[in-house]
Amino acid sequence: MRLEILTLALIVGACTWAFRFFPTKADLSGIKPDGVLARFLASTGPAAIATLFVASVLPMMKGGVPLPLGIGTASVLAVYAAARSVVMATLAGSVGYGLAVWLL
Template sequence: MRFEILALALIVGGCTWAFRFFPTKADLSGIKPDGILARFLASTGPAAIATLFVASALPMLTADVPVPLGLGTAAVLAVFASTRSVVMATLAGSVGYGLAVWLL
């Protein structure tokens, strides 16, 4: 393995760990609910989900018929629009994608 790849993996892994660990240990009781820090912390979850979606969807877009991708995405959007639950939307997307792969 090349040193550059190992160094990059360690840096990204360390930053990811720090980004997930330190907010759980910080005392956030003093921040304003409509302040910039609160808005930043509230947006990290959807931003991470969007990043993972793009990274996983790009290879599927080169396929001839990306039906499972379309059904999974539609399930996520429909459930999130109706429930506003990220957990339920993620599970619905997984089930929709899995069913489409299994049926096709």
């Protein structure tokens, strides 16, 4: 492995660890609920989910959106819009994607 790749992996790993570890250990009782830090911390979860979604879906997008991916994503969005439940939306996306793969 090249030294540059190893160095980059270590830096990214350390930053990821720090980004996940320090907010759990910080005393957040003194921050304002509508302050900049509170808004930043509240937006990190959705931003991480969106990043993981794009990173995992992008390789599948060669030549258009495959049908199972479209069905799974539509299932997630529809169930979340109807029920406002992340758990139910995740399960619906998994079931929709799995059924589409199984039927094809």
